[in-house]
Amino acid sequence: MEQSRVDSYVERVQQLAPLVREHAARSEREAQLAPAIVEAFHDAGLFRILLPRELGGGELNFAEYLQVAEATARLDGSTGWNLAICASGPLFGHFLHRAAFEHIFADPRAVVAGSLNPMTTRIVPYDGGWRFSGKATYVSGSAQASWIMAAGFASEDGRPTIVDGAPVLRAGLFPMRECRILDTWAVSGMRGTGSHDCVFEDVRVPADFTFAWPDPAPVWKPGPFSTIPLTLQLGAGLAAVALGTAQHAIDALTELAVAKVPAASRAPLRERPLAQIQLAQAEGLVQAGRAYLHRTYDAIWRQGEAATGFDAPARAATRLASVTAAKLAAQAVDLVHDTAGVTAIQTSCDIERCWRDVHAMTQHVILSSSRFETIGRVMLGLDPGSPII
DSSP states (O other): OOOOHHHHHHHHHHHTHHHHHHHHHHHHHHTSOOHHHHHHHHHHTGGGTTSOGGGTOOOOOHHHHHHHHHHHHTTOHHHHHHHHHHTTHHHHHTTSOHHHHHHHHTSTTOOEEEEOOGGGEEEEEETTEEEEEEEEEEETTTTTOSEEEEEEEEEETTEEOEETTEEOEEEEEEEGGGOEEOOOOOOSSOGGGOOEEEEEEEEEEEGGGEEESSSOOOOSOOSHHHHSOHHHHSSHHHHHHHHHHHHHHHHHHHHHHHHOOOTTOSSOGGGOHHHHHHHHHHHHHHHHHHHHHHHHHHHHHHHHHHTOOOOHHHHHHHHHHHHHHHHHHHHHHHHHHHHHGGGGGSTTSHHHHHHHHHHHHTTSTTTSTHHHHHHHHHHTTSOOSSSOO
16 A cells, blocks of 8 residues: 555654654754754655645645644654744745745745744835844744744834724745844753744845735635635644654653652552553543644644635634643643653653643743633634734
8 A cells, every 4th residue: 555645754754763862952952953853854855744746845734744743743842843833834835926935945945934923023115025124033943944934013104004993914034044043042941943033134025925914815826725824724733743742751651660660669650550540641631632633623624625714713713722732732741740750850851851842832822821812702702802813
């Protein structure tokens, strides 16, 4: 039987497991993905899994992308996060003009990173495009990116541009060489993501390389990636990374429980009822989060194929799946951490890094507890109170 596209990519990830594990500590120490991992991902085509085949990509659908992201995070959380971020450039590219999309991704080593927080960037029009100045914050994958995406508020003659009572926001992609990367990523978890701030001044971005934010309209490519709202495409891959990180912690505990004999005990950890209970609970939480996430994104993929549109309740229901999956993953890691005892606080133990990483992930704005408030408002028939559900 012919191997499926997604199975082929998951297998490539698994083949890279020894290399990822060998260099994960360097990624954390240097606060960026280790160069050896970056090169291996390029060679395996892992940054191009969402690109069409004619551009040398894997042409995976959304559910398949989630599988690859989770498999990578099962090896190392920061590596999985980098994969999820840097492979998702085509998601934004679908809202650029076709010539811009093809210009960017004709380069076999093209990697897009960026930030869609508009608060620190201003943009002004020029004849043929927009000039971007400001700072992109928390740019995961900045070290290996060749292009950066930034969003900002439009203004003209020093005054904000207002249309129908709302400020105009726009996002754009431009070469990373136009930026200066600041050494700002000094954190406890997810250190290997290299999520530094990037500053830029008066960068001219042709209009074809920009799109309206947060609800861009597709301009050339039909299909689910164009009809599913861009904001709904963000977050699911990161939730899959959280699930993979939790599975990594469960794997580590399963191995530890065979060898560790807890203090004041003659039997290995696996013989303790509490260890048995909490391991099973952790596994159940991860399985539940994964099933919920995949069921939801299978459904929105079909809805995207039908191009029936996404109202506020549909958007809220989709966001609830990704936030809940990430929260369940964090709960699972907490159980594992508790079961492993003092071993779990040793930096030589994978569980220690998984615990720090998964709790850093759940602070991301798209996965944070604040999303529950927005979702709940929609469920109660209120305005979401946020431009991003």
